[in-house]
Amino acid sequence: MKENYIRLWLRDFWGIFTHELKTIFCDGGVLIIFFVAGLGYPLLYNLVYRNGILEDTPIAVVDRADCSESRRYIRKVDATRELSVAYRCTDMEQARRLMEERKVNGIIYFPADFGERLARMETAKLSVYADMSSFLYYKNLLMGSEFVMLDEVGQIQVERYSAAGFTGQESSQLVKAIPYGENLPYNRTFSYSIFLISAILLLIVQQVMFYGMSLLAGTAREENRSFATLPDSLHGRGVSRVVFGRGAAYWLLFMGLGIYIACIVPALCGFPQRGSYRDIVVLLMFFVTDCVFFCSAWSTFITRRESVFVLLLFMSPVLLFLTGFSWPTSAFPQFWKWFSYLFPSTFGCQAFININTAGCDLPMASMHLRALTLQAVIYYFLSCAAIYAENHVIRKRNAA
Numbered sequence: 001m002k003e004n005y006i007r008l009w010l011r012d013f014w015g016i017f018t019h020e021l022k023t024i025f026c027d028g029g030v031l032i033i034f035f036v037a038g039l040g041y042p043l044l045y046n047l048v049y050r051n052g053i054l055e056d057t058p059i060a061v062v063d064r065a066d067c068s069e070s071r072r073y074i075r076k077v078d079a080t081r082e083l084s085v086a087y088r089c090t091d092m093e094q095a096r097r098l099m100e101e102r103k104v105n106g107i108i109y110f111p112a113d114f115g116e117r118l119a120r121m122e123t124a125k126l127s128v129y130a131d132m133s134s135f136l137y138y139k140n141l142l143m144g145s146e147f148v149m150l151d152e153v154g155q156i157q158v159e160r161y162s163a164a165g166f167t168g169q170e171s172s173q174l175v176k177a178i179p180y181g182e183n184l185p186y187n188r189t190f191s192y193s194i195f196l197i198s199a200i201l202l203l204i205v206q207q208v209m210f211y212g213m214s215l216l217a218g219t220a221r222e223e224n225r226s227f228a229t230l231p232d233s234l235h236g237r238g239v240s241r242v243v244f245g246r247g248a249a250y251w252l253l254f255m256g257l258g259i260y261i262a263c264i265v266p267a268l269c270g271f272p273q274r275g276s277y278r279d280i281v282v283l284l285m286f287f288v289t290d291c292v293f294f295c296s297a298w299s300t301f302i303t304r305r306e307s308v309f310v311l312l313l314f315m316s317p318v319l320l321f322l323t324g325f326s327w328p329t330s331a332f333p334q335f336w337k338w339f340s341y342l343f344p345s346t347f348g349c350q351a352f353i354n355i356n357t358a359g360c361d362l363p364m365a366s367m368h369l370r371a372l373t374l375q376a377v378i379y380y381f382l383s384c385a386a387i388y389a390e391n392h393v394i395r396k397r398n399a400a
Contacts, residue, residue: 009241016245023216024249029305033212034253041204042261046269049193057140058086059106060095067115073126073152077108082144105131106141118156136192143190186274186358197271198353199325205258206291206345207316209250211308213295218305239384239391247292247383254291258284262352274359282362283355286372287348293379294344300386323349347371 024030061077063070078085086104089095095107107129117124128145130138186194262280266273302308321327322340329337329350340346351368354360362369 012241013245016242017248020246020249027216030212030215033208038208038257042201042265045197045200046265046271049196050269053191054136054140055081056084057082057106057137058084058104059108059141060087060089060098060104061085062089062092062095062107062109064112065110065114069118070110070114073148076148077144080144080147082140099131105137108145139192194357198357199320199323199349201261202287202348202352203320203345205254205261209254209291210295213250214299214302214308215305217299218302218307221303222305239388242387243296243383247296250292251288254288255284258288273356275355279355279362283351286369287344290344290372290376293376293383296383297379297386300390319343319345322346344372344375
């Protein structure tokens with residue numbers, strides 16, 4: 001009896017699995033999302049941000065103060081790796097025209113009272129304007145000017161202590177009592193591609209799967225049918241077969257797509273990979289499994305085919321930020337911290353960053369793997385409950 005049940009379960013599973021694969025390959029929109037977007041987006045992002053390091057960004061300087069401090073600041077800015085002072089302008093109007101003509105990508109403005117405020121030991125201000133057509137321009141202008149500003153603050157403090165009667169060594173010790181140095185082991189060059197691409201690659205896997213699966217769910221409901229409808233031979237006991245059968249089709253496709261995105265694309269584009277391929281593939285097994293049940297559960301709320309594209313524009317930037325790649329998750333407000341726990345990308349991207357960028361192994365990413373496993377279990381039961389409830393409603397409606 002038990003053997004017959006297992007054989008029947010496997011037969012039903014195989015039927016649902018092959019039916020889902022046929023449905024996927026018969027829908028042109030889903031094929032575009034899965035294969036054009038899934039294969040093209042990772043390459044596109046890597047090509048766009050391939051030059052993750054930008055040096056000697058040309059800027060214009062408007063020095064209305066014309067004092068020794070402002071001239072020293074300008075010399076230091078010009079000596080940084082990030083910036084190059086290409087033009088010295090007499091007013092902001094001239095600098096603005098240079099930026100409009102794309103001859104410079106930023107402006108540093110010194111007000112007329114800059115030197116006077118420093119002489120009176122008051123806070124002096126300067127303004128920085130960046131060309132936001134590329135985030136790299138903004139990054140370089142902000143980093144270059146802030147590095148010089150921090151150095152200048154220390155220099156000004158040393159000068160003030162020296163004027164108060166302290167020796168040069170005493171002044172230096174008062175300003176920097178504990179010497180320190182920079183240590184950036186995983187991104188020494190401040191490459192924007194290393195900073196961004198690690199987070200965005202696995203997010204593509206989740207988003208592409210969600211939009212494709214939801215597209216099929218919305219299409220089915222528009223045509224007055226549903227993937228939740230169980231064959232008469234299954235009844236309520238067949239819910240797990242539907243979830244596993246449909247999920248296996250997506251798992252098979254996205255394991256291949258995930259290996260392409262996480263292993264092949266970085267290698268093709270020269271992206272640094274410090275983790276082993278074995279660890280990345282194991283992470284993908286956890287992550288893709290979680291994504292399958294996550295998408296299966298949430299796609300039950302999609303009633304129209306076009307609803308997916310609204311979510312595409314709205315949710316992707318939010319989910320990217322919630323991975324914590326640009327802001328530490330410990331600093332998140334409590335709402336956003338708990339909200340981020342709803343998505344596999346939160347833990348999957350963090351684990352991928354740790355493995356691929358920082359070079360950690362699977363035991364060091366065990367916390368994220370446990371979180372992915374817990375999510376997968378919860379979303380599996382939610383998927384079963386959603387399919388059972390929808391199937392019950394459909395049967396009652398048909399009976400009436």
